[in-house]
Amino acid sequence: MDYCLICTKCACVYERDSSIFRCGKCGGILEVSYDYSTLKLPKRFANAKISQKKYVPLFPVSGKLASLGEGGTSLDKAQIKGLDDNGTKLYLKVETGNPTRSFKDRGSSVEITKALEFGYTDIVCASTGNMGLSLATYSKENNMKCTIFMSRNGNREKMERIKRAGGIVIKVDGDFNAATTLAERYAKAKGAFACGDYHYRKEGQKSVAYEIVEQLHYNVPDYIFIQVGNATLIAAMYKALREFRRLKFIRKLPKLVAAQSKECDPLVRAFDSNGKIRHIAPRTIADAIAVGYPTFGNEGLEAVKKTRGAAQSVDDKAIKHYGAVLENELGVLSEPGGAAGFACFMENYACNKKAFEDKEVVVIITGNNEHRKDD
Numbered sequence: 001m002d003y004c005l006i007c008t009k010c011a012c013v014y015e016r017d018s019s020i021f022r023c024g025k026c027g028g029i030l031e032v033s034y035d036y037s038t039l040k041l042p043k044r045f046a047n048a049k050i051s052q053k054k055y056v057p058l059f060p061v062s063g064k065l066a067s068l069g070e071g072g073t074s075l076d077k078a079q080i081k082g083l084d085d086n087g088t089k090l091y092l093k094v095e096t097g098n099p100t101r102s103f104k105d106r107g108s109s110v111e112i113t114k115a116l117e118f119g120y121t122d123i124v125c126a127s128t129g130n131m132g133l134s135l136a137t138y139s140k141e142n143n144m145k146c147t148i149f150m151s152r153n154g155n156r157e158k159m160e161r162i163k164r165a166g167g168i169v170i171k172v173d174g175d176f177n178a179a180t181t182l183a184e185r186y187a188k189a190k191g192a193f194a195c196g197d198y199h200y201r202k203e204g205q206k207s208v209a210y211e212i213v214e215q216l217h218y219n220v221p222d223y224i225f226i227q228v229g230n231a232t233l234i235a236a237m238y239k240a241l242r243e244f245r246r247l248k249f250i251r252k253l254p255k256l257v258a259a260q261s262k263e264c265d266p267l268v269r270a271f272d273s274n275g276k277i278r279h280i281a282p283r284t285i286a287d288a289i290a291v292g293y294p295t296f297g298n299e300g301l302e303a304v305k306k307t308r309g310a311a312q313s314v315d316d317k318a319i320k321h322y323g324a325v326l327e328n329e330l331g332v333l334s335e336p337g338g339a340a341g342f343a344c345f346m347e348n349y350a351c352n353k354k355a356f357e358d359k360e361v362v363v364i365i366t367g368n369n370e371h372r373k374d375d
């Protein structure tokens with residue numbers, strides 16, 4: 001796999017063998033850049049079972065993927081009263097079907113593969129919970145030490161799950177961004193591999209978009225609603241869709257809609273004011289997307305603007321209500337952070353049915369690690 005790393009801020013280029021997690025010059029976020037002409041790709045990714053592994057040619061890995069069977073989640077048509085009459089087709093991409101019940105496993109498979117390739121035995125990351133649980137699970141499987149920095153005010157149930165999965169939890173005074181600063185310091189001081197919302201995780205998370213396109217038989221939907229915390233997923237999906245267009249698998253891009261909680265909506269505020277993203281103190285019940293200053297915020301904004309989508313917020317009451325609709329009417333269990341995109345679509349639909357007439361809409365249900373009934 002031929003690739004290099006490019007700083008998204010100052011365009012500085014780094015060799016593929018570098019295990020750095022930010023630009024050494026300006027501290028900017030890096031992006032994996034491929035020489036697409038050298039990729040050995042099938043004509044289309046058809047005729048094979050959908051799973052994370054089949055997209056290895058589009059990941060920056062040299063050999064076998066560290067995998068626990070992530071990916072290959074279902075894309076189901078949702079039967080909601082009134083939608084069919086309007087010609088609206090709504091599909092739910094249910095990421096709770098991943099090994100640790102969130103989309104984070106897709107990123108973890110690539111990150112852990114890279115940590116193994118670079119020879120690390122010690123990894124560290126900042127998390128609101130789901131990423132920490134995912135990394136602790138993948139680390140244990142690969143005999144690695146895993147340290148997770150979490151806000152002291154974070155989800156206690158998730159902290160306990162991380163510990164049970166073998167991770168070491170370090171509680172931080174402050175929010176997710178404060179935890180990120182400390183995790184990066186730990187990586188430098190201890191020589192640990194910094195996992196989290198960086199370039200390798202973003203690559204692994206691209207597969208959500210690849211799968212949606214493949215499951216819709218290469219017909220691109222009109223809209224995809226994606227909840228945004230650190231904005232890595234929306235940035236990854238935007239990159240994946242552009243790759244598929246570049247490779248001529250698809251011709252157009254769907255409109256990407258970023259959904260946030262009104263109680264933590266820095267991306268929406270920047271979109272509405274056409275200004276810069278500014279840190280705000282997160283207060284939402286949707287802890288999985290409680291990020292006051294998203295690392296991939298600028299990439300997320302670019303994704304919604306370039307696809308002529310939008311960034312919109314919904315209040316916590318609506319997130320709770322539509323989470324219950326998902327569970328009771330559609331049989332899909334989701335935590336609040338995993339249901340925000342669905343709530344955002346349903347509120348939009350209630351206000352403007354006409355906009356969704358004869359449209360195909362995909363909503364991603366990103367995770368469920370709260371109130372699990374199995375333990």
Ligand SMILES: [Zn+2]
Nearest residue numbers: 007010023026
């Ligand atoms: Zn830079």
